[in-house]
Amino acid sequence: MDLTDSPIPLAALPIAAFREHLRLSSGFADDTTQDALLEQYLRAAIASVEGRTGRALLARDFTLRLARWRSDCGHILPLAPVTAVASVELVNRDGMSTLVDSARYALQADGPRPRLVPMGSVLPPIPSGGQVVILFTAGFGAWSDIPADLRQAMFLLAAQSYEYRDGGASEDMDFGIRTLLERWRDLRLGGRV
Secondary structure (H helix, E strand, O other): OEEEEOOOOHHHOOHHHHHHHOOOOOOOOOOOOOHHHHHHHHHHHHHHHHHHHOEOOEOEEEEEEEOOOOOOOOEEOOOEOEEEEEEEEEEOOOOOEEEOOHHHEEEEOOOOOOEEEEOOOOOOOOOOOOEEEEEEEEOOEOHHHOOHHHHHHHHHHHHHHHHOOOOOOOOOOOHHHHHHHHOOOOOOOOOOO
């Protein structure tokens, strides 16, 4: 399995809100001098929260490449919430691709376990030595659409990294952050896919 995502646009990151959360000085001509550093910590916190919860926070496009289906009767997607499946493409070992008709599959947006399901009896077979490429959109939406506890966990994690950027404290996620994330964790036995 290979999962890649499109980069989160800078405009979608809540840098001003994070600056306010940190209570950095405001009203000066150089208010934004640390924005590049804040962006770095926000992106790292997003990646950490998404990795721990299996949830995409900010909506964006993902590409999933698979050598085989886990089951021909449906394939669990590795992130939630999934809002749309843009395309499913079969690629043979020579690199030739065939777009699968969207009438042959559907998204079953089942909360923490969204699935790609067949509209017939089975998903289209993946060519021997080839792969399937699934393009989908996942995430809660914009910053304001993310549940408050996940937003808070992300800010606390980014603030912890910012505060200890020169070393000193442990890089472990503190208890308060783990507590905020706990209800969003989904135990998936047998892997994420």
